[in-house]
Amino acid sequence: MLSNWVRYVLAPYYLTEISSQAPWCPRWWEHPQAIARLHALWTAWQELTTPEAGGWTGPSVWHRDHLDPCISALRDPSGPFAACMIKPDHNQHIIPEQPYAEPLP
Secondary structure (H helix, E strand, O other), X not given: OHHHHHHHHHHHHHOOOOEOOEOOOOOHHHOHHHHHHHHHHHHHHHHHOOHHHHOOOHHHHHHHHHHXXXXXXXXXXXXXXXXXXXXXXXXXXXXXXXXXXOOOO
């Protein structure tokens, strides 16, 4: 399940210190862009960390081609967590307004 993977694998092993230059939101599931990216990252991890599917170099490929670009995009100062800052003395969680797209006529 994605939420367990984020909580027990991604967050403790792959997220570094939280700052304005590398934000993270512990309520990541409330950010649609984060859900989409993390789901893609998780499914790639499932495939590439299985030797039968990803081979023995699959984990390295996952880090290079999936983890690094995804984490860079998510934790970019203008990314989906830009308005969320978690510090011992400051806890802020803001979900940016989602853009509207009109349906085709």
